[in-house]
Amino acid sequence: MKTISVKASENYDILIDSHLLENCGELVSRVTQARHFAVIADSNTAPLYADTVVRSLHRAGADCDVFTFDAGESSKNIDTLARIYAFLAENHFTRSDAVIALGGGVTGDMAGFAAASYLRGMDMIQIPTSLLAMVDSSVGGKTAIDIPQGKNLVGAFKQPKMVLIDTDVLETLPEYYFIDGMGEIVKYGMIRSRSLFETLLSHDKDSIKDIITDVICECVSIKRDVVENDEFDHGERALLNFGHTLGHSIEKYYNYSGISHGRAVAKGMQLITDIATRQGLCDEGLSDKLAACLARYDLIIDIEPSVAELADATLNDKKRTGNTIGIVVVHDVGDSSTVKMPMDDFIALLKG
Ligand SMILES: NC(=O)c1ccc[n+]([C@@H]2O[C@H](COP(=O)([O-])OP(=O)(O)OC[C@H]3O[C@@H](n4cnc5c(N)ncnc54)[C@H](O)[C@@H]3O)[C@@H](O)[C@H]2O)c1
Ligand SMILES: [Zn+2]
Structure with missing residues (x-):
């Protein structure tokens, strides 16, 4: 045990x-x-x-x-x-x-x-x-x-x-929900653990089941570390939201019934990494690595709305939280930080 x-x-x-x-x-x-x-x-x-x-x-x-x-x-x-x-x-x-x-x-x-x-x-x-x-x-x-x-x-x-x-x-557990959980597991690799990410890259949605106990332990340890540092969500805990700002907008666009949370987060991680790459905030090859990892778990998702349309959903969603927004950016696998920016700048970035 x-x-x-x-x-x-x-x-x-x-x-x-x-x-x-x-x-x-x-x-x-x-x-x-x-x-x-x-x-x-x-x-x-x-x-x-x-x-x-x-x-x-x-x-x-x-x-x-x-x-x-x-x-x-x-x-x-x-x-x-x-x-x-x-x-x-x-x-x-x-x-x-x-x-x-x-x-x-x-x-x-x-x-x-x-x-x-x-x-x-x-x-x-x-x-x-x-x-x-x-x-x-x-x-x-x-x-x-x-x-x-x-x-x-x-x-x-x-x-x-x-x-x-x-x-x-x-x-x-139905496969659909197993894959959904894998979305969050890829997130942990991206924000905190290169070794977890490499493990995920070298398996797929079937073979990962053979080592799922170790994978769960690694993710729980990462969450434990983050929560111990910031139990009440004033700082570091925000890193767990990587991919979640746009992910939530995607879930909302589909009325929380079309695309599941883990899949929406997978798409959110890809979109924000593409944007961050254009801004020079992350390693050039990162988007491709993320896409390769998500592909192994059937987590490459097509969505109807454009990023500009998601920007409007994000804006509505975030109105109640004030004028600045904290966006989690992964600079390279395992290395992440929160970048605070005015809401208007973020929306302008999304609208490209
Ligand atoms: N508190 C937090 O920090 C936190 C973090 C992430 C998500 N959440 C919340 O978690 C919820 C999503 O969780 P979820 O995806 O587990 O949803 P869920 O609880 O609806 O479970 C998904 C489906 O799997 C079924 N299921 C679960 N375990 C099963 C098993 N072993 N065998 C067969 N069927 C099984 C459930 O009956 C359900 O149909 C959301 O409401 C979200 O807001 C909370
Ligand atoms: Zn989540």
């Missing part, structure tokens, strides 16, 4: 191995006094994995109740959250009980926010089941739900007591 320790406002361990679900009862007992667990899972992960988790909790002498919601981003809203609160109340959960998120990023974000807010805070355990949740959303303590005005607008920082990454569950 690999253990990655996080030292944030609360310290916790991220455990990475196979067979962790079967042993989760014993593992979580080490970090929480809770004897009653609310297992929150979606309509795909509950039938696959809730029984294993419940059985393990029972074996460890704990009690539990399972809450299931319809899978998908469209459930990450105030209605489902209200149903989770009602479920916690009706099942008599107290502040010394705990919430377990058993699912992808949607489950983790929403269950995490429920745990942050119900009774002003309960213990929280993350059991991420999608690749994206394993390498990104389950680590770092950001939780949120969407409101009609925008994604992730209501949320809280809530560090988990433990993160259990059981790599066996990737066997049932």
Whole structure:
């Protein structure tokens, strides 16, 4: 078993191995006094994995109740959250009980926010089941739900007591979502790790599965380092947003349903690297290297809108955050920084 320790406002361990679900009862007992667990899972992960988790909790002498919601981003809203609160109340959960998120990023974000807010805070355990949740959303303590005005607008920082990454569950993850997670993994290589990037370049979407545990560990370590330096997102944590400004504009253009997050980020990384290359901010061959890496994971994406059209979406999106924008630029593989510029200059750059 690999253990990655996080030292944030609360310290916790991220455990990475196979067979962790079967042993989760014993593992979580080490970090929480809770004897009653609310297992929150979606309509795909509950039938696959809730029984294993419940059985393990029972074996460890704990009690539990399972809450299931319809899978998908469209459930990450105030209605489902209200149903989770009602479920916690009706099942008599107290502040010394705990919430377990058993699912992808949607489950983790929403269950995490429920745990942050119900009774002003309960213990929280993350059991991420999608690749994206394993390498990104389950680590770092950001939780949120969407409101009609925008994604992730209501949320809280809530560090988990433990993160259990059981790599066996990737066997049932649909290929579409595996590739989506690979988009974020390429991002980690680009911003921080030449060796990870080289590893990705020398594999493809099939062969990478043979070494996925090592790849997950490397990504989680990078996220851990960044989050430890900047837990509350005032500086370095912004590097994790490489490719995300234009990626978000692409997702928005397609109403958050046409192009998935990891694919939008892949396209966003390419577009911003092309622009940065024209500005002389990065190594000449970088765009080609990135494209070669993305191609190995089916992450070369065609989109309808021009960059100029995306500029308008970006402008609308960023209006509420003021007149300057921080753009993450990768200068060479593994070497990145945030370049702050006036919003108008950025839009002018996009419009070329
Ligand atoms: N908190 C953060 O720091 C952070 C970071 C990145 C993304 N996010 C959020 O994460 C969400 C996206 O996460 P996601 O891509 O995991 O979405 P998701 O939770 O919807 O999972 C994707 C799909 O895979 C299914 N699934 C998950 N694991 C499975 C498994 N092992 N077997 C079979 N099916 C499985 C789910 O049911 C769902 O249909 C977004 O809401 C995003 O805002 C949060
Ligand atoms: Zn992302």
